[in-house]
Amino acid sequence: MKRQAYRPILITDASRSQDDQLTSRQRRYVAMMGVRVACVIVGAILVGTRAPLLWLWLPLVALGMVLIPWLAVLLANDRPPKEQHRLASRYRAQPAADVPPRSLTTEEAPHKVIDAEP
Template sequence: MKKQPERPALITNAARSQSDQLRSREIRYVSMMAMRAVCLIVGAILISVQPPLLPLWLILCAAGMVFLPWAAVLIANDRPPRTKAERHAADTERTRTAIAAEPAQRERERVIDAED
């Protein structure tokens, strides 16, 4: 007879697939670049309309055109934060690697005195 797991697996705890993560990052990137294009178009319209405080509006549009691509790339390259299980697995692997490297480290640290 099969032994039942102590706790059932919850689908809500499952990580999103890589393709879903990529798709959402692509959507965010394209939407931010569209906002940059809107800043460019609004800046051109403002120049032709000549509203009050034109320099202020143009500075805001220029800041949007400069800041948005930088932020879009950062956000598009970002991944979701690691879960507790992923952090624990990484810590365990790091500890295992450190323990395995410890004898080799001791060999390198051993000092041989020429007078012995």
């Protein structure tokens, strides 16, 4: 059996640490909630000034106030998928084509006959 060439594991192949992932998710959450606060403020200003096309702007702002927290929570709890072990895919044993299987066929297998009558 031919051995595969050794490939070193590079540090650039490593995934981000748990702390880095948590920090980036927290920043994304705070940014999205900041957009929500902006939607609340813009909605209050629009209602207070009786802006033209209020019937168009107010539902858009309300939609932002409702959807953004939901999306922020989903994205804050989302983690990148776990990778398969790097070494498992690189050093998986390849079955040889010319090696016969190790199990016995039904003709070769010794079998025991149990008879109900003595």
